[in-house]
Amino acid sequence: MTTRTAEKVLSFEEALAGFDPTMGLEVHVELNTVSKMFCGCATGFGAEPNTQVCPVCLGLPGAMPVVNEKAVESAIRIGLALNCRIASWCRFARKNYFYPDMPKNFQTSQYDEPIAFDGWMDVEVDGETVRVEIERAHMEEDTGKSLHVGGATGRIHGADHSLVDYNRAGIPLIEIVTKTIPGTREKAPLVAKAYVAQLRDLLLALGVSDVRMEQGSLRCDVNLSLAPAGSGQLGTRTETKNVNSLRSVERAVRYEIARQAALLQSGVPIVQETRHWHEDTGVTTSGREKSDAEDYRYFPEPDLVPVAPSTEWVDELRASLPEPPRERLARLQREWGFSDLEMRDTVGAGALVLVEETVAAGAAPGAARKWWLSELARRANERGAEVADLGVTPTDVARVQALVDEGRINDKLARQVFDGLLAGEGTPDEVVEGRGLAVVSDEGALSAAVDRAIADNPAVADKIRDGKVAAAGALIGAVMKELGGKADAGQVRELILAKLI
Amino acid sequence: MPEITRAEVAHLADLARIDLSDTELDHLAPQLVVILEAIASINDVAADDVPPTSHPLPLTNVFRADVVRPSLTAQEALSGAPVEPEQQRFSVPRILGEEA
Amino acid sequence: MTELTRRTAAELAEALASGETTSVELTQSHLDRIADVDAAVHAFLHVDAEGALAAARASDERRASGPPASTLDGVPIAVKDVLATRGLPTTCGSRILEGWVPPYDATVVARLRAAGLPILGKTNMDEFAMGSSTEHSAYGPTHNPWDLDRIPGGSGGGSAAAVAAFEAPLAMGTDTGGSIRQPAAVTGTVGAKPTYGGVSRYGLVALANSLDQAGPVTRTVLDAALLHEVVGGHDLMDSTSIDQPLPAVVAAARQGATGDLSGMRIGVVTELTGEGYQPGVQQRFDESVQLLVDAGAEVVEVSCPTFVHALATYYLILPAEASSNLARFDAMRYGLRVLPEGIEAPSAEDVMRASRDRGFGDEVKRRIILGTYALSSGYYDAYYGQAQKVRTLVSRDFAAAFERVDVLLSPTAPTTAFRLGEKLDDPVAMYLNDLATIPANLAGVPGISVPSGLADEDGLPTGVQVLAPAMADDRVYRVGAALETLLTRRWGGPLLARAPELAPALRGASA
Ligand SMILES: [Mg+2]
C-alpha cells in the first residue's frame, strides 16, 4: 500500500513562486505526572510490558475513570502560559473509533469544550516575531504501543500479527492546536520548527513534561495546505503525523510544500488525508483517507463529571507560572552579555536551555555558548540530530570548560573529550583519564621539549633573539607536535621567550 | 426525521464493526424504522433554550490526587487474553491501515 | 426446602446472631435449594458452592471469636452477572464474555465480601442488561417461579427469580430503566433502585452510564434497606458517586413497618396510570392507594407531562451510551475471538467484525446500531442532543411534583408477567414494559417496587412503585415498608407464600 519511492517534488523556491503555504500544528504533550490520567498506574518510561496497567487503563468491563488533579492543573498552567482563556466549565468527551492499541475503543478526550482556548505564542525567527495563534489546548489520554511481528522491517505492513503493551495507555496528554498560520511564505518551515522548539522550552520551564521528542513525550502533527500565490484562499490540507524531532518539523513542512506544489502544478488536486513522515528518507507517505472513518460520534463522557475550575484556583496557578519567554530572553541576554546575533543563534540552535543550564553548572556564558553552538551543534548536524538529543549534558559541558580553566586540558583536547563523551566513555574526567588527554604540565618535560625545539630550529631562535617575537609560533608548533598537542600553548610560549630573550 | 435505509444500516454496522449478514440486515432495517418512528415524537418536545442533561446529578470537580496505586500483575492483566500472549504482550491479528 | 430458606435476611441475621444457625448451615441449605429448583428456574449462570462455603466458614469463625463484620455477616447473596467478581466468571449474559474471569471486584462486590456475605453465584440477565424479560440471555431464559412458562422480568430476571424461588435470601441487581423494579413486580419480590450515585458503579459493566444504578433485590423492604446499607455510600473509584452520608434507609424501613403514614404527602402520577395498564394491575394499584390513605397519607394526583416522552428519550440515550460502552468487546484483550470464515490471514479489523457478529445477540446488535445512528454526525442534535434536553424536562417535572408531594406512586409495570417468547420479535412492545420505571433513571431519583397482590385475570403478581427526590431514599423505604405491612396484614402473610411449590429436581440432575 505504501509507496516508499519518493514522489515528484518541486524545488522549495519553485513551489513558493507559485503557491502560498498555510499550516497548522498539533502538538501532543505527555505530562510528567507520576500516575495516569484516569487511574493510579505508574507512568515511568521503559517498564516491563503490561506491568503498569489496571482495570481502568486496560478498559476492562466495569472499570471507571477518575481524573488526575495534577493533570488538570498542568493543563490549566499550559493554557495560561499560552495566553489562553480557561474554561469555567468543561467536560470530557468520548471520541469513538476502533483501534487495537486503544483499550476502550474510544479515547477519553475533550471535544467542543476544551479546558483552554484562544491563546497565542510569539515565535522568533531570524529576528522577526511571528504570532502563532492557539486555538485550544485540551486534555486526553495516550494509547498503548504495538510491536509488529513477522514483517521484514518491523513495520505494520507485511507484519502477520502485532503485540500490544498497554503501559502507555492512559498517560495524560495535552493536545495543543494552533489556528492556521498564514503568510509565513519561505519562513514556514522555520516558523514551524521555532514554534515547536519554543513550546518545548516553555513546557520545560513549566515543569509539566519531560518533552523528550525521541521518547515520544512530545509529538507533532503538521497540517499543511497550499493556495495559488497571492490568492488569499485556503487549499485542501494534509495532516502529517509522526513528526518527532525539531529537525523533522522543519523538513516535513518543507517537503509537503514541495510535494503538494508538484501535484497542483500538474493539475492533480490534493486529497485530504493523513500522511506519515519518515525520518530516515525525509518523505511523507499516504496513510488513510479521511472519510466516514472520521465519524467519531463524540458525546460527553458520562462517567466523568464536568471540570469547573474556580477563579481562585486559576489565579493561584497563574501566580505560579514561570517568567514569560520574551521577558526571559531579554533577561538572559542582559545577564550573559550576548549580542543580538549571539542570542538569536543560541535560540535558533535550540540551545537556550542548554546554555542556561551550563551556566548554572558554573561555566562562563561565552564558553557555554561556544561549546554548544560550535562544537556540539556541528556534531549534531553531522548526525542529523538535535543538539539537545546528543546525550551530552550541560553538566558535562560545564565540567569540560572547568578542566580548560584549570589548565588541565586545552581547547583542542576538549574537542577530544567531547568525542569520548559521545562515544559513551563516561564523565569528562573519566574521558581525560581514559584517553590520557591531560596537558603536560611537568616543567622538566616541557623545558626539555622547548630546548630540543630551539636546537632543531636555530634560525628561528635567532629571529626571536633579534626581537621578532612573532616567530615564536613556529617553535610552539614544534613543541606541541612533539608532545602530541598535550600542552598549554601559552605556557610553552612563555618558556620559549624566557629562554631566548 | 430521516428514514433509515438498508444501506444506512450497513454503514452503521461498519462503523460499529459488526459483520452483519444479509439476512440480519434485511431483518434489522425495518425494525429500526419502527423503533425510530416510535421515538421520533421527542423531536418537538424541548424548546431551544432547554439545556441538555448529560449527568443526572450536578457534581463537578471530582479528582484524585496524583498518587501511584498498585497495578495488576502482567499475569492478571493478560489473564483474559483470547490467545496466548507473546513477550508479555497481547497478541492481536495484523493491524491494517496506519503506519506505526 | 428447609425452613431456613423461607426466612427473610433480617430473620436469618438474627438466627446467626443468636447462634440458632450457622452461616455454613444456611449457605448449604440455599445451595441445596439451588440444586433442587434451578434446573427449572435457571436463575443462575454460575454457582460457586466452594467459594460461598469458604466465606460462610470464615463468617462463622468471625462470629465465634468476636463481633460480626456487618449486620448481614454470614447471610448468603446472589449477584447479577453484570457485576465484576474477582475469580468468578462474569459474562453479562453474553456469549462474547463467555468464561471471562475478572481480575478485580466491583466495589459493590468488595463491600459484600468485606461485610461477610457469602456469594452463592452469578444470576442470569438479558445480555448486557438489554431487555425486560431475561430472554435475551445468551445462556437461555430464566423462568418465573410463579409460572415457569412466563418471563421473570428483566434485565435482572435471574436475581428476582432467585429470591422469589427461595434460592437466595438476597440478591444484587442493577437498574438502568427498571431492571430491578420491573422483575420485582412480576415475581412478587421487592426491588430498590437507589439514587443515582448512591451505590458505586465501579465494576458494574456499564449499559448506559448515566442511567445505571445497582441496588438490592429481596423479599422484604427491610431486607432491601439492610443490603442497601452494606453496599451503598461514597466510592472514590466512581467519579459520579455522591460524597454524602447514606440516607438512614434501615431506620426508615422500620418506621414505615409500623403502618403509620400520617403527614406523608403522596402523588399519584397521572401519566403512569390508566390507559395501557392491565386491569388487574390497575385494580391492585388503586387498592394500595386506598390503603395508604387509610394509613394517614394525603394522596393527590400529580401530572408530569413530559413522562410520556420518557420512553423515547430513554431509547435514544441508552443505545448511544451502550454503543460506545460495548465497543471494547473487540476480541483483542479478553472475551470471544472469532476468525472470520473464508478470509486468509484476517486483519484485526476482520476479527473484530466477525467476533462482534458472533458474540452479540440480536437485541444488542439492534441497540448498538441504533446508538451508533443517534450519535453519528448529522443526527446527533436531532437524536441524542434532543433526548438530553427532554431529560432536563423530565427532571423538571419531578422537581415540580416534589414541591407538592413527598413521594410519587405508580404501578411498577403495566402488565403482569407475559409468556416466554411472546414479545421477543417485537422490540417496541418489549420496550413498553419499562414505561413507568424509566423516568426515575432519567432524573436519577430513587425508587422501590413492592408487591401489591395478584391480578385477578391471571393470578400473577403486580407491583407498586414509590419514587422520591434524589438522596431521599429513606422516603421510598418508609412508604414501601408501610404498604408492605398493610398488604401483608390483609393477605395474612407474605405474597410469596401463595406462589406454587416448585417440584424439586432429582439431586445431581441439575448441575
Ligand atoms: Mg487528540
Ligand SMILES: [Zn+2]
Ligand atoms: Zn491503570
